Amino acid sequence: MAQFLLETVWLVPCYALIGGLLAVPWSPGIIRKTGPRPAGYVNLVMTFLAFVHSAIALQATWNQPAQEVFIPWLSTAGLDLTIALDISSVSVGALVVITGLNLLAQIYAIGYMEMDWGWGRFYSLLGLFEAGLCALALCNNLFFSYVILEVLTLGTYLLVGLWFSQPLVVSGARDAFLTKRVGDLFLLMGVLALWPLAGTWSYPELAKWAATANVNPTTMALVGLALIAGPMGKCAQFPLHLWLDEAMEGPVPSTILRNSVVVASGAWVLIKLQPVLSISPIVSSAMVAIGVVTALGASLIAIAQIDLKRCQSYSVSAYMGLVFIAVGVQQYETALLLVLTHAISAALLVMSTGGIIWNSITQDVTQLGGLWTRRPISAIAFIVGTLGLIGFPPLGSFWA
Template identity: 55%
Template sequence: MTLFFAQTAWLVPLYPLLAALVSLAWSPGFIWKTGPRPCGYFNLTMVSVAFAHSLLALLAANAHPEALPLHFGWTWLQTAGLSIGFDGSITQPALIATLFVTGVHVLAQIFAIGYLEMDWGWPRFFGSLSFFEAGLCALLLTDSLFFSYVILELLTLGTYLIVGTWYNQSLVVKGARDAFLTKRIGDLILLAGLVAILPVTGTWNFGAIASWAAAQTPGSLPLSQELILLALVAGPMGKCAQIPLHLWLDEAMEGPLPSTVLRNSVVVAGGAWVLLKLQPMLALSPLVTTVLVVVGGTTALVGALIALAQIDIKRALSFLASSWMGLLFLAVGLGDPTVAGHLLLVYPLPMALVLMAVGTVIVSNVTQDLTQLGGLWSRRPLVGLAFLTGAGGLMALPPFGGFAAIRELLELCSASSQPLLLGGFVLVTNGLMAAGLVRVFGLIWGGRPSVFTRRSAEVLWLMVLPTLVLMGVVLHLPILLARYGVFATTPLLGWGPQAVPLLVSTLLGGGVSAVFYLRPHPLAQLPSALGGLQHWLAHDMNTENFYQRSVVALVVGLARLSSWTDHQLVDGFTGATGEAALQSARRLSFTTSGRTQTYTLTLLIGVVLMAAWLLTIVPTTLLR
């Protein structure tokens, strides 16, 4: 395989970017006689070209491993001693991640053609999806922290556009606004850290930053630099929906489901990619690593708990996405980027498969309320098997890749300073995630048919085909990972220390959930005495109300104080001063008599007073 495709991998983001730009011709209606469909087909063609180029580049890189990494770049701005350039690095992990991103986008856009068959907003939606893909591929290939921030900002804009696709609905507008503002908080803090870190390291290049970090002594950084590193963590926290910047992912579920497939699988992983690039520098600060462990462990456990109480399908799965990303943050905090990379590697495809499977249910059954579904196993066994395949990849169940990655994390926790606490977090989180996935499966495919599912119609093959193709990829993913030496194969994929307790937690969590939800059990709904607990979890532990009463109330109070100060003090002082000047001028005007001797006397008195002041004050000043 020629190395040409690997050397030109920087072209991959340009294919979907071109599709997004061409979509602008359809979106405002410049091209209207063709209808919206040609725009969607053009976007699908260009993302397919990007996928083909990514695949050929990865094959070429594997055929010539000695040629990697390949570097490219160009200067974007050079002035006053400051040089900012787009530095890129083509590595095997970057090519694998690019292949995942482009592959999921191809399947998601085919899925979207069926899902949005009767929708007229194709140009705006498909153009936004291609814009998303271009940003993600550029993020994977860039080797610059500055341009990583720029691309993350563009992805925030893309989130706003995609979530707000159906902008004539009030909940959609609120979801797009809240998602944009919540992610902007992390982006602004990241910008502050980005500006502050340049004088410290002298570069924004990830490779140079890693070299700088290797020359430092861990734990020797001053507090100011540790705070800068904390600011750099805020950006990935927002993108990966980690507590306390996690509310946006829940709000973003108001968008069409094909965008949810991409957002929950590959978009949230974009922030984790930046975090992995920064890991050599973050490992220098015990404060930062402790924050990563606390945030990651808390989000993993709390996200899995909240998912168990959700009745909306997409929201139940979105909190599981936050929970998985929490495990990745935990691995980075414990100082092992390899384990974190494995967690990132095995996550996107199973999550995309799970969402595609439930998407075929949502589009044909009107509702996405879990309590109104059920009994679909006899009508939709294939997509039910697809859901189970994706669920197996997201829990610690051998031989799926998720088991190997979570087992490595559990082993890492066992070797930490708090093995019981952190290991317990991982085991409980894994059990809760298994319970949450089995709960969703049981409420949709188990039990008896409801009013909404009794006459459940078949969906278009355009939705079933990509779902089943992705199921085949997920089933073969462990084999591919073992072939390339990512995980061991004996006796099972990734089997090793801590495997038995991890498998027990999966079977326990999934088994208990199956008892309650495959054939609905009365205890599946908590008794009235504990109903408040379920309500509290269902409403995200009232986090939004807490923010309204604390952060939002503080900002509103400060704004009102500023408004009162400006109105009463600033405007009052200037207004009173002006009014006093006008009144003085008015009174002075009454003293105008027109007599020359009066004016001369006034001038004479002024000169005498000025002379007296000079004779009194100036000599005293000179003596000092």
């Protein structure tokens, strides 16, 4: 059974996509008689199936070599666009994290957004998000990774702008979209420029090419800088960091995914590209510099904030700065562990914060206090999430 689920694990993104599509009829103006709640339940069931599928498949990957699945798509004029999927413990483990956190976010949203008029649309977009993230985790091709990142950029815009009748929400969604577009444009330049140099977009083949590549240093530096621009925008790194702060205007349940796994999508591509980026010392130094500036700067800004959600947004940027430093010094295993451990801790912090805001009707840190005596469960969750981020043993970030 486990082996069969492993061989079909590439279907996991389809669960979320089907759930998102099934939720569309409950969007405003299509189905009214039942109310929007079935949209949430349909998505919840499909996400649960995806989580169970990937969790059982993960057990079958232990001590097994990575497998590749190829899905032919387009071959013309010397250009072969075959969808390559990586089936390994790392990629399937990422599926478990993504589907598990999305399952928790959807359960959380049932209570948090109980009376919200955009329920059906919200769950449809969550399904799109989960499908894109799962596909990115499995994707073993740079070109298709770029396409998926574009879908996630669109999903960010739509989710942040869910409450489009509020001016701050509209401006936050717009700024998030435009800021990411800047990084995506340079990333596209790098992706296209890499093809004539390496002749492939497959990550394993790019790693083999990078081991023996003899490329003009200036050319490689420019291509490498373009390739890291996209992850800079996704991971909210300086100077493309302000969008994450403004995206906090969106619903808290969507922030659970955005602060945990969506920002990590850029880091995931960065880790995959690490052999190529390490060819140029200039690019490696640039990644370390960007990571240091963002980690220190975002930490100082977070300390100065009085809005609870903005504090967390800058802490996410600071943590992703550590990932950039790890990739810059060619410690990709450390970077990968940082990404996975941060996702769980950040999600717990956002959920705890949402509960505090929902009950206290304020996000002002100066007006919050006495949490331990009034809501001990929220306090315990908040403390555990914080310890998970600061490397407290035996939690995940300590091992990273």
